[in-house]
Amino acid sequence: MSPRRSYDQYCPAARALDALGDRWTLLIVRELLAGPRRYTDLHADLPGVSTDVLASRLRDMERDGLTTRRRLPPPGAAYVYELTERGSDLLPVLQALGEWGAPALEERRPTDAVRAHWFALPLLRCLEEAAVGEGVIQVRLDEGEFHVRVGDAAEGRAVYGDGPAPEGSDARISLDAETCTALSRGALRLRDAVRDGRIDVTGEGTLAKALRG
Amino acid sequence: MSPRRSYDQYCPAARALDALGDRWTLLIVRELLAGPRRYTDLHADLPGVSTDVLASRLRDMERDGLTTRRRLPPPGAAYVYELTERGSDLLPVLQALGEWGAPALEERRPTDAVRAHWFALPLLRCLEEAAVGEGVIQVRLDEGEFHVRVGDAAEGRAVYGDGPAPEGSDARISLDAETCTALSRGALRLRDAVRDGRIDVTGEGTLAKALRG
DNA sequence: CGGCATCCGTGACGATACTG
DNA sequence: CAGTATCGTCACGGATGCCG
Numbered sequence A, B: 001m002s003p004r005r006s007y008d009q010y011c012p013a014a015r016a017l018d019a020l021g022d023r024w025t026l027l028i029v030r031e032l033l034a035g036p037r038r039y040t041d042l043h044a045d046l047p048g049v050s051t052d053v054l055a056s057r058l059r060d061m062e063r064d065g066l067t068t069r070r071r072l073p074p075p076g077a078a079y080v081y082e083l084t085e086r087g088s089d090l091l092p093v094l095q096a097l098g099e100w101g102a103p104a105l106e107e108r109r110p111t112d113a114v115r116a117h118w119f120a121l122p123l124l125r126c127l128e129e130a131a132v133g134e135g136v137i138q139v140r141l142d143e144g145e146f147h148v149r150v151g152d153a154a155e156g157r158a159v160y161g162d163g164p165a166p167e168g169s170d171a172r173i174s175l176d177a178e179t180c181t182a183l184s185r186g187a188l189r190l191r192d193a194v195r196d197g198r199i200d201v202t203g204e205g206t207l208a209k210a211l212r213g
Numbered sequence C: 001c002g003g004c005a006t007c008c009g010t011g012a013c014g015a016t017a018c019t020g
Numbered sequence D: 001c002a003g004t005a006t007c008g009t010c011a012c013g014g015a016t017g018c019c020g
Helices: A012-020 A025-032 A039-045 A051-063 A091-106 A116-130 A177-185 A190-195 A206-211 B012-020 B025-032 B039-045 B051-063 B091-105 B116-130 B177-185 B190-195 B206-211
Strands: A067-071 A079-083 A135-141 A144-150 A160-162 A171-174 A200-202 B067-071 B079-083 B135-141 B144-150 B160-162 B171-174 B200-202
Touching (some): A012 A025, A012 B091, A012 B116, A025 A091, A039 A051, A039 A079, A051 A067, A091 A116, A116 A144, A116 A160, A171 A206, A177 A190, B025 B051, B025 B079, B025 B091, B039 B051, B051 B067, B091 B177, B116 B144, B135 B206, B200 B206
Parallel strands (some): B135 B171
Antiparallel strands (some): A135 A144
């Protein structure tokens, strides 16, 4: 079951690792930060995880208060997993991890899987730093689409999600994964990427105008 | 050897977990954030880690650029392990983990080990938030002593360390682990703890005066 | 004595097959 | 679709031994 193998240390970081240290756990959190997911979706976006391990992690995470399992209303009645508030509070952890790991994206190995929404967190950081304003930005990569909510002072939940934003978007940008990587590594600034045509911005609102510089 | 078991995902967080996801790795980083340590010291402050796993982790971490192994000059010639700059960059990760895990410190199990410097990071956050000024504070708990450097705008390396500060301290405080926990959980404010006598402050500098309120 | 390497039992993990 | 069952392999934890 759960991390019966506790570190048994009276230390906040060790306590966190008791709940998060198992393989795949934090990556499942990363997936669910993009919104509720079904078991099969999780399995598809976590290449390499075996079915039993995924099921075991989801059980442990629910037991530890990180996730809940909810049955979708018909039609399409299925179970979806989503983060609790406690689980959503892990956003800073994923951000810190991603920031530290960004330099390691320099090399792109042929065996590496790619999903569009994996770039949501790094890109969100760039957009926040650029202070382009407030609103929802729809992002299109070759690998797929996602959306991010920038400038939300509430610092509330669901700052980004997979696919198009249900409530619509204030601006749309299109770029490739390489540009995304360069932005997240700090090797490229948002302004320069837009100026060089590596980011295509569509939309007419103030947010789109701000993105164009 | 090293995480031969990569997640094989082109994602910054996954790349970070490739290097950090193995058991004990992040706790070794936590230890080394308090300063260089010898193998035996690490083994003593990480109860439960087996000798071969510790040696293996230290080798992997050195290979991944997180740590270096240096021979101390005689007398007392021994090897010490210390973080590289890349390794020190993990401070935000440990901070985020610690902040998230702090609520789990409510229950203190009898099997839990305790070390004084494990409270350094949480306490550092409290002191930074209280904005008491700038300088080095020596902290004494029943479990041991450590020191923290507050208000250092440089945000540089070595914001805290085990034992007394080599360069001396501007103020000294004495408190118990329970008070430390309450502070890190946000259940107790620094001002109130000082006022209630749960923190004893000694020293005459501006930093000590600021701590007294 | 500090710094590991070796051996061994157990449990976690990964892949495949199978079921409601 | 959403898992459970089975199995081989590897990583982990504990103990011991070696070597400077």
